Amino acid sequence: MKKRDQDRLRVAIQKSGRLSERSLEVLKNCGLRFARSKDKLFWYGQDFPVDLLLVRDDDIPRLLLEGVCELGIVGENIAREVMLERDSDGELNLLRRLGFGHCRLSVAVPEDSGIDALDGLRDLRIATSYPALTRDLLEKQGIRTHISELSGSVEIAPSMGTADAIADLVSTGTTLRANHLRELEVLFESTAALYKSTRALPEEKQALLDRMLARLDGVLQAAESKYVMLHAPRARLEEVTRILPGAEHPTLMELEGSPDRVALHAVCRETLFWEHLEALKGAGATAIL
Numbered sequence: 001m002k003k004r005d006q007d008r009l010r011v012a013i014q015k016s017g018r019l020s021e022r023s024l025e026v027l028k029n030c031g032l033r034f035a036r037s038k039d040k041l042f043w044y045g046q047d048f049p050v051d052l053l054l055v056r057d058d059d060i061p062r063l064l065l066e067g068v069c070e071l072g073i074v075g076e077n078i079a080r081e082v083m084l085e086r087d088s089d090g091e092l093n094l095l096r097r098l099g100f101g102h103c104r105l106s107v108a109v110p111e112d113s114g115i116d117a118l119d120g121l122r123d124l125r126i127a128t129s130y131p132a133l134t135r136d137l138l139e140k141q142g143i144r145t146h147i148s149e150l151s152g153s154v155e156i157a158p159s160m161g162t163a164d165a166i167a168d169l170v171s172t173g174t175t176l177r178a179n180h181l182r183e184l185e186v187l188f189e190s191t192a193a194l195y196k197s198t199r200a201l202p203e204e205k206q207a208l209l210d211r212m213l214a215r216l217d218g219v220l221q222a223a224e225s226k227y228v229m230l231h232a233p234r235a236r237l238e239e240v241t242r243i244l245p246g247a248e249h250p251t252l253m254e255l256e257g258s259p260d261r262v263a264l265h266a267v268c269r270e271t272l273f274w275e276h277l278e279a280l281k282g283a284g285a286t287a288i289l
C-alpha cells in the first residue's frame with residue numbers, strides 16, 4: 001500500500017437502495033466531499049482523507065470484518081444478523097445511530113389465522129431473510145420454531161403454503177396488507193447506523209475517526225434541534241421553559257411597551273410535538289415560531 005493510503009479511512013455505504021441517499025447526505029453534512037464516479041465502486045475523498053466504497057448493503061458487515069473498510073453505514077438489522085451468524089468472530093462496534101432507515105422486524109401471520117400471540121408460533125414454520133436474528137429474538141422469549149431462510153419475497157411464503165408465518169422488515173405495513181398478512185408483534189426496531197470493525201486503528205486513523213465523529217455529532221444534534229421563538233408572560237417564564245424539551249438556557253429579551261411580557265428564544269434538542277405547542281399556549285405563550 002502506498003504511504004498516503006495508510007492515513008485514509010474507508011467508509012462502505014449502500015450503492016443503490018433505501019439507505020444510499022441519506023448515507024451520502026450525512027457524510028456530506030460532515031464536510032466530506034467526494035470525486036464521484038457514477039459507475040465505479042470507489043469515490044475518492046477530496047478535502048478530508050475519507051474515501052467511499054459503494055456496495056450492496058448485505059456486504060458491508062463482511063467488508064468491515066475482513067478489514068477492507070474501517071467504517072460502514074448499514075441497517076442494524078443486517079449488522080445484527082451477521083454478528084449472530086458469525087458469533088464471536090463477527091463483532092462490530094455500533095458507533096452512532098443515524099436517524100434514518102427506520103424499520104421494524106415483525107412477525108406476521110395470515111389475516112385469517114387464529115394465532116394472536118407469539119406463543120402460538122411454537123413449532124410452526126417461519127420464513128425470513130433474517131434467520132439468525134429471528135431465531136435469537138424468539139428463543140429469548142422461550143419460543144422455538146422452524147425457521148427457513150428466504151432471500152426475497154418472504155411475504156408470499158404463507159400463501160404458497162411453505163410457511164405458517166413470516167418475520168420481515170416493515171415500515172408502513174402496506175406490503176403486509178397487500179398480501180393479507182397481519183402484523184403480530186414487533187421483534188426488533190432498526191435504524192441505519194455507523195459501524196466500525198473491532199480492530200484497533202493506527203494512531204493517525206484513530207485521530208481522523210475522532211475528528212469525523214466530532215463533526216457527525218454536531219450534524220446529528222443539529223438535525224434534532226429546533227430554534228424556537230415566542231412571547232411569554234414574565235410571571236410564567238419558568239413554566240414555559242419547563243415545557244420546551246431540552247432547552248436549558250433560553251435567551252430573554254424585553255418587549256418594547258409591554259413590561260409584563262418577554263420574548264424568549266431557545267434551541268430545543270428534542271422533538272417538539274403538537275402537545276408541546278398546546279401546552280405553551282396554555283401557559284400564555286403567543287407569537288410562537
Ligand code: ATP
Pocket residue numbers: 014015016017018019055056057058074075076077078101102103169170171172190191192
Ligand atoms: P441491496 O441491493 O443493497 O442489497 P436491498 O434491496 O437489500 O439492497 P433495501 O431495500 O434498499 O435493501 O433496504 C436497505 C435497508 O433499508 C434495510 O436493510 C433496512 O435496514 C432499511 N429499511 C427501511 N425501511 C425498510 C422497509 N420497509 N423494508 C426493507 N428495508 C427497509
Ligand code: ZN
Pocket residue numbers: 056057058
Ligand atoms: Zn441487501
